[in-house]
Amino acid sequence: xxxxxxxxxxxxxxxxxxxxxxxxxxxxxxxxxxxxxxxxxxxxxxxxxxxxxxxxxxxxxxxxxxxxxxxxxxxxxxxxxxxxxxxxxxxxxxxxxxxxxxxxxxxxxxxxxxxxxxxxxxxxxxxxxxxxxxxxxxxxxxxxxxxxxxxxxxxxxxxxxxxxxxxxxxxxxxxxxxxxxxxxxxxxxxxxxxxxxxxxxxxxxxxxxxxxxxxxxxxxxxxxxxxxxxxxxxxxxxxxxxxxxxxxxxxxxxxxxxxxxxxxxxxxxxxxxxxxxxxxxxxxxxxxxxxxxxxxxxxxxxxxxxxxxxxxxxxxxxxxxxxxxxxxxxxxxxxxxxxxxxxxxxxxxxxxxxxxxxxxxxxxxxxxxxxxxxxxxxxxxxxxxxxxxxxxxxxxxxxxxxxxxxxxxxxxxxxxxxxxxxxxxxxxxxxxxxxxxxxxxxxxxxxxxxxxxxxxxxxxxxxxxxxxxxxxxxxxxxxxxxxxxxxxxxxxxxxxxxxxxxxxxxxxx
Numbered sequence: 001x002x003x004x005x006x007x008x009x010x011x012x013x014x015x016x017x018x019x020x021x022x023x024x025x026x027x028x029x030x031x032x033x034x035x036x037x038x039x040x041x042x043x044x045x046x047x048x049x050x051x052x053x054x055x056x057x058x059x060x061x062x063x064x065x066x067x068x069x070x071x072x073x074x075x076x077x078x079x080x081x082x083x084x085x086x087x088x089x090x091x092x093x094x095x096x097x098x099x100x101x102x103x104x105x106x107x108x109x110x111x112x113x114x115x116x117x118x119x120x121x122x123x124x125x126x127x128x129x130x131x132x133x134x135x136x137x138x139x140x141x142x143x144x145x146x147x148x149x150x151x152x153x154x155x156x157x158x159x160x161x162x163x164x165x166x167x168x169x170x171x172x173x174x175x176x177x178x179x180x181x182x183x184x185x186x187x188x189x190x191x192x193x194x195x196x197x198x199x200x201x202x203x204x205x206x207x208x209x210x211x212x213x214x215x216x217x218x219x220x221x222x223x224x225x226x227x228x229x230x231x232x233x234x235x236x237x238x239x240x241x242x243x244x245x246x247x248x249x250x251x252x253x254x255x256x257x258x259x260x261x262x263x264x265x266x267x268x269x270x271x272x273x274x275x276x277x278x279x280x281x282x283x284x285x286x287x288x289x290x291x292x293x294x295x296x297x298x299x300x301x302x303x304x305x306x307x308x309x310x311x312x313x314x315x316x317x318x319x320x321x322x323x324x325x326x327x328x329x330x331x332x333x334x335x336x337x338x339x340x341x342x343x344x345x346x347x348x349x350x351x352x353x354x355x356x357x358x359x360x361x362x363x364x365x366x367x368x369x370x371x372x373x374x375x376x377x378x379x380x381x382x383x384x385x386x387x388x389x390x391x392x393x394x395x396x397x398x399x400x401x402x403x404x405x406x407x408x409x410x411x412x413x414x415x416x417x418x419x420x421x422x423x424x425x426x427x428x429x430x431x432x433x434x435x436x437x438x439x440x441x442x443x444x445x446x447x448x449x450x451x452x453x454x455x456x457x458x459x460x461x462x463x464x465x466x467x468x469x470x471x472x473x474x475x476x477x478x479x480x481x482x483x484x485x486x487x488x489x490x491x492x493x494x495x496x497x498x499x500x501x502x503x504x505x506x507x508x509x
Contacts, residue, residue, distance in 0.1 A: 023197035023249040031195060038190060038204055045210035049179035053172045064119045066153045068146040070094055079108055079118060085156045085345045092144040095136060102133035124148045156345035167349040174356035181360040182206040185367040192371060197249040199370050201242035206363065208235035226273050233270035236283055237263045243290035247309045247369060253296055259289045309369040316365015323358030327351045390441050395430050402429035456487025477507040
């Protein structure tokens with residue numbers, strides 16, 4: 001006789017410990033403890049982002065470095081210049097990634113508090129000057145004198161099409177939108193499925209992430225950044241554990257158990273107050289493991305509701321990762337272009353907003369999947385998303401290519417640039433090609449992502465035509481319902497036939 005209980009296997013005096021095969025559902029005292037922790041974190045998840053938005057608004061309204069025409073790279077223990085975005089700073093000899101070591105003979109400490117301490121030495125009356133001692137990437141030491149002026153704050157925004165107020169609204173609105181989405185997803189999962197392991201972990205992870213991430217700052221209330229970072233790392237642990245066991249709580253494939261046991265590494269890194277790059281590397285590694293686990297589980301699933309759940313998750317991940325990539329590329333591009341033209345500094349506020357929307361898409365995909373909302377629409381949404389993505393890329397490519405070709409032809413045959421006419425030619429070519437491209441892409445997307453529906457659409461008329469003359473009504477109804485069930489993945493069906501003006505149920509499942 002053998003008994004297995006919570007990972008312990010006993011058999012006639014022999015005991016063997018093994019890991020559980022799935023996450024246990026919450027009940028009893030564990031459910032009570034979970035509800036208490038969740039209730040504590042929920043108000044913090046709302047208050048934290050609001051406070052951070054208020055602090056950020058005040059910081060951007062009275063910036064410390066902007067009146068000198070420079071900005072500082074965030075997230076480092078050194079004061080590194082991200083870019084000199086005013087003419088005065090560039091003429092004074094300030095370069096990108098110069099390290100500030102002294103401010104008016106005050107030596108800058110290499111610590112996380114360096115940026116905060118430096119603010120005390122930067123506040124000066126309008127027109128006053130400050131001497132900065134810099135060390136360049138080549139090791140050269142030099143001193144520059146910069147003027148404190150409010151006009152330096154507005155200079156990068158002149159002629160860019162974006163005002164300082166719009167930039168502040170974009171940055172703050174992105175973070176608040178992200179947190180609002182996380183809190184809404186957490187509340188829905190808590191209300192609907194808090195007893196199940198995966199929804200419970202996702203819900204608590206979302207509220208902890210909202211309370212600690214997205215620039216949350218509790219230092220003015222005596223809460224250390226180490227504790228905030230630890231809560232953020234714990235949020236990632238909960239979210240990764242849910243992803244590794246998604247969607248039914250089972251650890252499959254078996255190597256997922258090892259990945260779950262290794263999640264406390266994030267907590268150790270956060271508690272040790274390691275550098276942001278180390279923590280981000282650890283988070284990235286576990287994210288890759290979670291994606292591999294989802295892909296491996298997806299490939300082993302047979303058609304059914306669980307497969308549709310996984311497709312919603314992948315749709316959210318693909319949309320989120322696409323926006324994350326645009327965020328990274330946009331930041332790098334804006335950082336390089338603002339060295340040539342200061343107006344690109346203003347456009348550097350847009351890429352982070354895409355990153356905020358990307359993380360929100362991932363959360364929405366998980367929430368819709370767990371709540372099993374409109375699972376039968378997953379294939380249609382994925383197909384349409386792929387089609388519109390291809391159409392967007394195709395339209396931009398056609399426009400850019402046609403415009404460039406028109407410019408080259410104008411320079412070759414007319415000996416000068418044809419200016420705005422090249423843009424008109426590009427727009428006309430793109431508009432002429434978009435309709436046939438639209439039809440082809442949508443047909444391809446349907447056949448690629450909605451195969452059962454295509455088979456139903458094309459095969460059902462043939463099936464009815466073959467059986468209506470020879471088969472009894474019962475056999476015809478059964479054949480039609482079988483095809484409909486496979487085509488739209490229905491869980492309940494009923495077929496009604498008209499008999500002398502009355503509707504009769506001919507079949508149901």
